[in-house]
Amino acid sequence: MQELRLNKFLAEQLGLSRREADVAIQSGRVTINGKPAVLGQRLSIDKKDKVCYNGKIVPFSRDFIYLGLHKPVGYVCSRKSQDSTPTIYELLPTKYQSLKTVGRLDKDSSGLILLTNDGDFNFQMTHPKFTKTKIYLVELDHELEPLHQQEISDFGIEIGDGVSRLGLERLDDARRKWRVTMSEGRNRQIRRTFAALGYTVIKLHRVQFGPYQLGDLKSGKFQEVPKA
Numbered sequence: 001m002q003e004l005r006l007n008k009f010l011a012e013q014l015g016l017s018r019r020e021a022d023v024a025i026q027s028g029r030v031t032i033n034g035k036p037a038v039l040g041q042r043l044s045i046d047k048k049d050k051v052c053y054n055g056k057i058v059p060f061s062r063d064f065i066y067l068g069l070h071k072p073v074g075y076v077c078s079r080k081s082q083d084s085t086p087t088i089y090e091l092l093p094t095k096y097q098s099l100k101t102v103g104r105l106d107k108d109s110s111g112l113i114l115l116t117n118d119g120d121f122n123f124q125m126t127h128p129k130f131t132k133t134k135i136y137l138v139e140l141d142h143e144l145e146p147l148h149q150q151e152i153s154d155f156g157i158e159i160g161d162g163v164s165r166l167g168l169e170r171l172d173d174a175r176r177k178w179r180v181t182m183s184e185g186r187n188r189q190i191r192r193t194f195a196a197l198g199y200t201v202i203k204l205h206r207v208q209f210g211p212y213q214l215g216d217l218k219s220g221k222f223q224e225v226p227k228a
Helices: 006-014 018-025 121-126 145-154 188-194
Strands: 003-005 030-032 040-046 049-054 066-069 100-102 110-116 134-140 168-169 177-182 201-209 223-224
Touching: 003 006, 006 040, 006 049, 006 121, 049 201, 066 177, 100 121, 100 177, 100 188, 121 223, 145 168, 177 188, 188 201
Parallel strands: 110 201
Antiparallel strands: 003 040, 030 049, 066 110, 066 223, 100 110, 134 177, 134 201, 168 177
């Protein structure tokens, strides 16, 4: 008899993270065959247990979607608009509205955003225990001093929630444009790292996330991508 952990099943079928699935189970929003589910519970796939989430049956099969979007500056990654600021979901047709973003980019940043309904994939791409290289093109408001470059690359900069270390590759003679490589995903980490040394990031554009690259995808456009 084939069995599957309940939180993994919910993550796969509903696009939740496993942590979100566990919270749903603990809060009583999940039932199996009419009885409240418990953490760590397993499903009998062969018997087709009836799983409900918020009173609705969760099917045992679902087609996963993986989407790459070129996020423009000025859009937020949340579902709800903040004041008059548009969201990236306004760029997507109805069939993609239920997808969740894999990580985020802030309103003033642009570039590659992944979206999916595969909770396991989302977890594997964003949890700190899974190293995923991310590459950004960054422009500063003034020249980055060589000593500061060394501090960021070799020693790291304390930014309040730990030390931030970034890989830096100079892209212009004025020392304002940089290719930044990182494997973490702390909130506004690149901006905070440079700000700690007196610089303002005036452009931040993500061109790669793990094995996925932005390529020649135009701003505001999207395309389905294969699971890597």
